[in-house]
Structures are given as structure tokens and as C-alpha cells.
């Protein structure tokens with residue numbers, strides 16, 4: 001399971017949790033403007049927007065899971081198993097392999113509006129990266145400071161949905177997730193009043209009772225409702241530290257602890273990493289399951305006019321500050 005979210009204070013923030021039972025070898029990766037993208041079905045792109053994100057780098061190619069470009073556009077891929085169905089290569093269309101989708105959009109689009117235009121001409125195809133790295137079944141959230149959309153490629157084609165909540169999890173399809181929020185319209189940060197029966201002397205006996213009914217389990221539909229509620233009500237100061245801290249708290253509402261989600265006997269899905277990118281400043285913050293100290297990689301401290309990837313393997317050891 002995974003969860004992606006946006007958040008806005010003075011700056012725009014975009015991030016996700018990546019929940020899985022193993023890691024591919026994730027690295028915060030900066031792709032500078034002159035790194036040559038050799039798209040499988042399209043021509044080479046030699047110059048483009050720079051981007052920073054989490055990737056598995058294979059043969060010097062950044063297989064991004066999530067990234068933000070220098071214009072502040074963010075994009076994240078989340079599992080959509082059983083529903084994702086990619087299109088066939090078609091002459092006259094812009095055929096883009098699923099593993100190229102993030103670079104395709106972030107290399108040329110500055111906004112969600114521009115991404116929508118590129119999506120109109122695009123065919124999302126199932127060409128695998130390699131035999132060892134077959135197609136991943138994903139859907140994506142694309143967002144900038146003004147808007148968010150979800151892209152789902154299913155049996156009947158490619159769908160682009162407005163995402164007024166700015167969150168995404170996994171199954172079921174996005175319109176169903178949105179519909180199911182109707183079930184939670186009574187949930188509130190305020191204390192409830194007795195509408196049950198006025199003859200009964202019902203009273204609040206604890207803080208937080210306005211949230212009763214909000215799910216707490218790890219299923220993707222439940223995480224969608226939980227994180228949507230948390231994000232829609234989250235309040236913080238506008239400084240970088242306050243904003244980043246609050247963003248990690250929003251995604252913390254749906255993190256997965258080892259032992260609670262068994263995927264096969266003795267194997268558990270956990271939140272491998274949580275990211276928060278300041279999309280305006282190009283700073284990629286992250287924590288990992290074992291390392292709660294926030295780490296940061298600033299794309300603008302790299303040579304963005306270069307042509308080679310800059311890679312920062314995740315720092316996974318817990319950093320504990322001993323104070324006496």
C-alpha cells in the first residue's frame with residue numbers, strides 16, 4: 001500500500017509513503033537538464049526540465065517512483081494491481097512506456113494544465129523495462145500548487161480525473177474512492193452533538209469523538225478516507241520546518257508498522273520511506289522505516305545543467321540524539 005498527498009502553506013509540498021515488503025535499492029536521484037532520455041517509442045530528449053525524486057537506477061536510467069521537476073510539478077506512481085491495463089503501441093500517437101511516464105511528463109510540463117494537454121496525445125503502453133523488471137501495475141497523481149489530477153489506464157482506456165482532495169492510495173479506482181467519502185460526511189474535528197435520541201442523556205466523554213467512524217485499518221480504501229480527512233483539516237505554521245513537520249504528520253496517519261500487514265507467511269508490508277518535497281524549492285525530504293530523522297537533498301545544490309545523474313542512497317540507520 002502506498003499513499004500520496006499534497007499540502008500547501010507558503011510553498012507547495014508533494015510526497016508519499018512507499019509501503020512494500022522489500023526495497024529495490026531506492027535512491028534520491030537528481031536528473032539534470034542535459035541528461036539524455038532515450039524513450040523507447042519516441043525520439044531522444046536531450047534537454048528538458050531537471051527533476052528530483054526517488055528512483056531505482058538501472059543501467060544509468062532513473063526508474064522514478066515519485067518526483068518533482070524544477071517548475072514545481074510533482075508526480076507519483078502507486079500500485080493499482082488488478083485494474084491497470086496499458087494500451088497497445090499505436091502509430092500516430094505518442095507512445096510512452098509505463099516506466100517512462102514520470103520522466104515523460106516532468107521533462108516537458110510545468111503545470112497540471114500542460115500535463116493534461118500532453119496526456120491527450122499520449123498512449124500509455126505496457127513495454128517492460130527489461131525481462132527482470134516487468135511492468136508495474138500503477139496509477140498516478142500529478143499535482144502543482146493549483147491543481148491535482150489522477151491518471152488511471154484501465155480496460156477501457158486512459159482516464160484523467162480531477163482530484164479535489166489531493167490524495168491517492170491504491171485500489172479501488174479513484175472515482176470509487178471519492179464516492180466512498182460520502183460515508184464519512186458526518187466525521188468532524190469538532191465534538192459531536194446528540195442527534196441519536198434527544199430523550200437520552202448522551203454526552204461526550206473524550207476529546208476527538210467527532211472523528212468516530214473514521215477507519216483506522218491499513219486497507220487502501222480506509223487509508224484514503226483517513227488521510228483525506230487528516231489532510232483537509234491539517235493546520236500548521238508557514239515556515240519550512242513547520243510545513244515539512246506537518247506534512248510528515250499527515251502521512252504518519254496512514255503509516256504501516258511491521259507485523260500488521262502480512263503479505264505472505266512471515267513477510268510484512270511496512271512504510272519503507274515517507275517523502276515530502278518542497279516543490280517550489282526542489283528539496284526532497286525523507287524518512288525511512290528505520291531512520292526517523294528527516295534527511296534532505298536540495299536539487300539546486302547540484303549542477304542542474306549537467307548530463308549525469310546525481311544519486312543519494314537512502315540513509316537507513318536510526319539517528320538518535322543522546323542528550324546526557
Ligand SMILES: C[C@H](CCC(=O)NCCS(=O)(=O)O)[C@H]1CC[C@H]2[C@@H]3[C@H](O)C[C@@H]4C[C@H](O)CC[C@]4(C)[C@H]3C[C@H](O)[C@]12C
Nearest residue numbers: 001002019056063065077078079099133134135136170
Ligand atoms: C511497489 C511500488 C508501489 C508500492 C505500493 O503501491 N504498494 C502497495 C501494495 S498493494 O497495492 O496494497 O498491494 C511501486 C511504485 C513505483 C514502482 C517502480 C517504478 O514504476 C519504476 C520501475 C518500473 C518497472 O517496470 C518495474 C520496476 C520499478 C522500479 C517499479 C517497482 C515497483 O512496482 C514500484 C517501486
